Amino acid sequence: MTTDLEQLRSDLLASIDAAAGLDAVEALRVHALGKQGAITGLLKTLGGMSPEERQEQGPRIHGLREAVTAALAERKTSLERLALDARLAAETLDMTLPVDSVPAGSVHPVSQVMDELAEIFADLGFAVATGPEIEDDWHNFTALNIPESHPARAMHDTFYFPPEADGTQKHLLRTHTSPVQIRTMVKDKPPIRIIAPGRVYRSDSDATHTPMFHQIEGLVIDKGITLGHLKWTLETFLKAFFERDDIVLRLRPSYFPFTEPSAEVDVGYSVVNGKRVIGGSEGWMEVLGSGMVHPKVIAACGLDPNEWQGFAFGTGVDRLAMLKYGMDDLRAFFDGDLRWLRHYGFSALDVPTLSGGVGA
Ligand code: DAH
Numbered sequence: 001m002t003t004d005l006e007q008l009r010s011d012l013l014a015s016i017d018a019a020a021g022l023d024a025v026e027a028l029r030v031h032a033l034g035k036q037g038a039i040t041g042l043l044k045t046l047g048g049m050s051p052e053e054r055q056e057q058g059p060r061i062h063g064l065r066e067a068v069t070a071a072l073a074e075r076k077t078s079l080e081r082l083a084l085d086a087r088l089a090a091e092t093l094d095m096t097l098p099v100d101s102v103p104a105g106s107v108h109p110v111s112q113v114m115d116e117l118a119e120i121f122a123d124l125g126f127a128v129a130t131g132p133e134i135e136d137d138w139h140n141f142t143a144l145n146i147p148e149s150h151p152a153r154a155m156h157d158t159f160y161f162p163p164e165a166d167g168t169q170k171h172l173l174r175t176h177t178s179p180v181q182i183r184t185m186v187k188d189k190p191p192i193r194i195i196a197p198g199r200v201y202r203s204d205s206d207a208t209h210t211p212m213f214h215q216i217e218g219l220v221i222d223k224g225i226t227l228g229h230l231k232w233t234l235e236t237f238l239k240a241f242f243e244r245d246d247i248v249l250r251l252r253p254s255y256f257p258f259t260e261p262s263a264e265v266d267v268g269y270s271v272v273n274g275k276r277v278i279g280g281s282e283g284w285m286e287v288l289g290s291g292m293v294h295p296k297v298i299a300a301c302g303l304d305p306n307e308w309q310g311f312a313f314g315t316g317v318d319r320l321a322m323l324k325y326g327m328d329d330l331r332a333f334f335d336g337d338l339r340w341l342r343h344y345g346f347s348a349l350d351v352p353t354l355s356g357g358v359g360a
Helices: 003-019 020-035 039-048 052-090 109-123 149-154 180-186 227-242 295-298 318-326 332-336 338-344
Strands: 134-136 171-173 192-201 212-222 249-256 259-272 275-278 283-293 309-316
Touching: 003 020, 003 039, 003 052, 020 039, 020 052, 039 052, 039 295, 052 109, 109 212, 109 227, 109 318, 180 192, 180 212, 180 295, 180 309, 212 227, 212 318, 227 249, 227 259, 227 283, 227 309, 249 283, 259 309, 283 295, 283 318, 309 318, 318 332
Parallel strands: none
Antiparallel strands: 134 171, 192 212, 212 309, 249 259, 259 275, 259 283, 283 309
């Protein structure tokens, strides 16, 4: 019996040690410890032994079972480690190799332009601010000096949410990024220098209008801010954005309820091979709305307009992208047509062209 046990132990341990794979380990476990297993069989014999015999054989058989169980676990662990090492070795990528296929995805021109704008304005000390796309009437209109009966409300083709229980129409899809001006002035202490890019919504659709489009808002609130600061900022921004020094601006008196005085900004273009190219002054294209923040707007946000002044501007991001990259149908921006995206999209590995700094 003793020699049998010793023999069994050394046979089993040798086989476990030699097991080539996890399947072999499992087969050996069943062979030794399964229902019909050799060790299970030995354990069953304990019941038929005399107490003296059992006292002698019990510890031996249990010891054998423990040794075999431990050896199985150990072999399993080491096989698993070997398998992992092999996988890691097989899946190693040499990151220093050049990419031999172009990544399939591309960056949408709107995202690219938003990144470029953030880069340019970050260089000028502007932070990026955001606000909700579902706005309330106060932030979208009232605080911006567009009271209930104001005709500008009708001009915005607003998407309203169903009226509240009390009959008031509180919520709407923001029609411009200007409410972020309000949210920022209410929340932060001046001096303030922010841009707010984002989606806006109007019930309008043709070749130059889509129900959802993108705007970027700019706001500066400080002491002693003048129209001169506004003009310099816009000029610096447009030169950096279009990557040209021959950008000519024309500030045309205009009207926005939230600015006084207000100006629409035109940028000069030249005609090259029958196509309009930004730069020069053969003709003018409107690119921005702007002005000095209306004292009523500053006061609505709880600031003293005698102490704080500022300027604001707003423009369409999609329109800027069209002008810079020569696209002519706004609707194509939102069609998700892969051919268009491949043609106009940017490589995912591209960083904004201006990350070297304004004018770089
Ligand atoms: N919110 C205006 C619009 O959607 C654009 C605009 C004009 C924004 C003048 C401004 C501004 O901040 O000063 O048409």
